[in-house]
Amino acid sequence: MGTVTADVRPGGVAVVTIAAPETRNALSTELLTELADTLEGLDVRAVVLTGGPKLFAAGADVKQLRELSPIEYAASGRAACWQRIGAVGTPLVAAVAGYALGGGCELALSADLVVAADTAVFGQPEVKLGLVPGAGGTQRWARAAGRYAAAGVVLTGRTVDAFEARDLGLVHRIVPSERLVEAAVAVASSVAANGPLAVRAARSALRRADELPLSAALEYERQQLLLMLGSDDHVEGITALLEKRAPRFTGR
Known part of the structure; x- marks a missing residue:
């Protein structure tokens, strides 16, 4: 499929990139499967996960999601993919530029550290589509920001920029977008240098x-x-x- 690439850097760090610009890095079941396969196949000490310098991931593939019944969704393997990604033992640094919405935001928050570009925008707009977050959005927002701050995002569907996300405790560091990946690699390298x-x-x-x-x-x-x-x-x-x-x- 070729929508997820891995570049192993010196020092035991890999940069994993989601590259599906035609769908705004929408997290289809196929892409999530490829991402889980890629992460599980790496033998490194830390991973940087990015969607590139302009966009992290705009969320689930809504066209695919619209056609799924509850039974089809349960059988689609999406939940299993999220579980596989969450079970990867390697420390994960999310490098977020542009939109990280819905499933994209959940993917970023499943990382151990988030390095954000000054262009980053986070949010859970699912309620605006008549849905709820289904890959950890309610739980990870509540644990990172507190239940009331999380409700202000999840229940309204509003977005927050990188600076508000940092104030809420979601973001470790903010950098200019042109330095995003290298800044995230530096953070991952500092993790990888330890035991x-x-x-x-x-x-x-x-x-x-x-x-x-x-x-x-x-x-x-x-x-x-x-x-x-x-x-x-x-x-x-x-x-x-x-x-x-x-x-x-x-x-x-």
Whole structure:
């Protein structure tokens, strides 16, 4: 299909690009399948996901969605694709320029960090189409921005620019659009330079914060620390610090 490309950069970072400008990067079932396949097939330490310098993703393929009955939607594999994307263990940095609406916004918010161009626009317009977000929009907005701020976006269908999104806690960094991908690569590279086992464990613990009561989440965090204390990487990291050199992590 060729609508999703992957460019592996030095330092263990891959740039994955959605390139379907004729549909404004609409997230059809076919494109979501290709994206999930691509992400699952990468052996890197961090991934930058972008739709290019002008547009991230305008949302679901509404023409495809209009024809689907509830039974057909359930059988379409869309939900399975979203689950596969969410289950990828590699840290994900979304590089968002232009519109990230509906499913496109949900895709951006499924990342661990969002780097936004100053042109970025986020929103969940589903209610304007007689629908509701179905790939995490209500839940991720509420967890990132709080329920009342999320209601102001989800229930009205309004959009927010990059600066308001940063104020709401969704965006890590804002850069000019011409520097977007390289800025996101720099963020991903800073993640990839750390101990890979520790990064994945910390990422997993952060995500448990959305799912577990505090006491259970703290216990999960403690278990991850115990696992890291049994790794070669933690010995290498501390040794490198004491020897004032860069660590050479092996992922063991």
